[in-house]
Amino acid sequence: MPGDRLTLxxxxxxxxxxxxDLTYAAIGRRIGRPTSTVTREVMRNGGPRxxxxxxxxxxxxxxxxxxxxxxxxxxxxxxxxxxxxRDPRIADEVDxxxxxLMIRAGLPQMMAxxxxxxxxxxxxxxTSAELVRRLRVSPASISKAIxxxxxxxLVTRERDPRSRAERYAVDDDVAFRSIMAGVHNQALIAExxxxxxxxxxxxxxxxxxxxxxxxxxxxxxxxxxxxAEHWHRIYFTDPRETDESDD
Numbered sequence: 728m729p730g731d732r733l734t735l736x737x738x739x740x741x742x743x744x745x746x747x748d749l750t751y752a753a754i755g756r757r758i759g760r761p762t763s764t765v766t767r768e769v770m771r772n773g774g775p776r777x778x779x780x781x782x783x784x785x786x787x788x789x790x791x792x793x794x795x796x797x798x799x800x801x802x803x804x805x806x807x808x809x810x811x812x813r814d815p816r817i818a819d820e821v822d823x824x825x826x827x828l829m830i831r832a833g834l835p836q837m838m839a840x841x842x843x844x845x846x847x848x849x850x851x852x853x854t855s856a857e858l859v860r861r862l863r864v865s866p867a868s869i870s871k872a873i874x875x876x877x878x879x880x881l882v883t884r885e886r887d888p889r890s891r892a893e894r895y896a897v898d899d900d901v902a903f904r905s906i907m908a909g910v911h912n913q914a915l916i917a918e919x920x921x922x923x924x925x926x927x928x929x930x931x932x933x934x935x936x937x938x939x940x941x942x943x944x945x946x947x948x949x950x951x952x953x954x955a956e957h958w959h960r961i962y963f964t965d966p967r968e969t970d971e972s973d974d
Contacts, residue, residue, distance in 0.1 A: 738780035745775050763820050770823040774836050822847055841872040845897045852896035880908035903959045910948045917944035
């Protein structure tokens with residue numbers, strides 16, 4: 728195996744594994760490489776749906792430095808994001824693994840890439856131009872992804888005080904806000920099920936099914952909302968606010 732570089736045959740097997748819907752870990756085992764190597768390779772070359780072995784190999788060959796040359800000094804991450812002194816390779820690996828997990832959880836690929844970029848940026852926010860440079864995609868792709876993520880209560884917009892540009896941000900409340908948005912949507916579904924059940928008649932099989940679904944959802948989302956609020960107070964409430972409320 729030539730060092731740590733992927734061969735064209737490796738990349739063809741990666742492409743084949745993606746077509747078979749194999750996980751990165753399974754593909755890694757097939758070619759005898761770490762999962763992180765496969766993850767970085769795929770995410771740097773079009774993602775699971777846009778990966779092409781020959782194009783990836785040309786890019787990898789072009790970027791590879793001849794043996795014996797000194798390594799360049801790591802440059803700041805694209806898009807002006809502060810890497811916080813971390814090894815850029817580790818930052819890339821974390822980004823790629825985060826994207827894979829989000830895609831498995833059901834988030835579309837571009838939305839997952841944008842959210843991962845925001846979550847793994849120390850400042851927690853990036854402008855559209857910074858995201859374009861960092862992810863090497865079009866402004867339209869960023870705009871579409873941000874619109875989707877806003878609808879899921881996963882990102883917010885804020886005005887950059889140094890310019891007229893908008894910044895897209897995630898904060899400590901991102902998980903809480905997303906859960907509560909889901910609770911609201913599930914409550915609407917539960918209410919709709921209850922209404923339809925009463926119209927059909929709760930003594931009918933369909934009415935019984937819908938009534939039970941409505942009650943089940945209401946109980947579950949009530950428990951979820953109470954739990955989310957409890958743990959949010961513990962992890963994200965400023966202790967000074969608690970002290971003031973006790974006075």
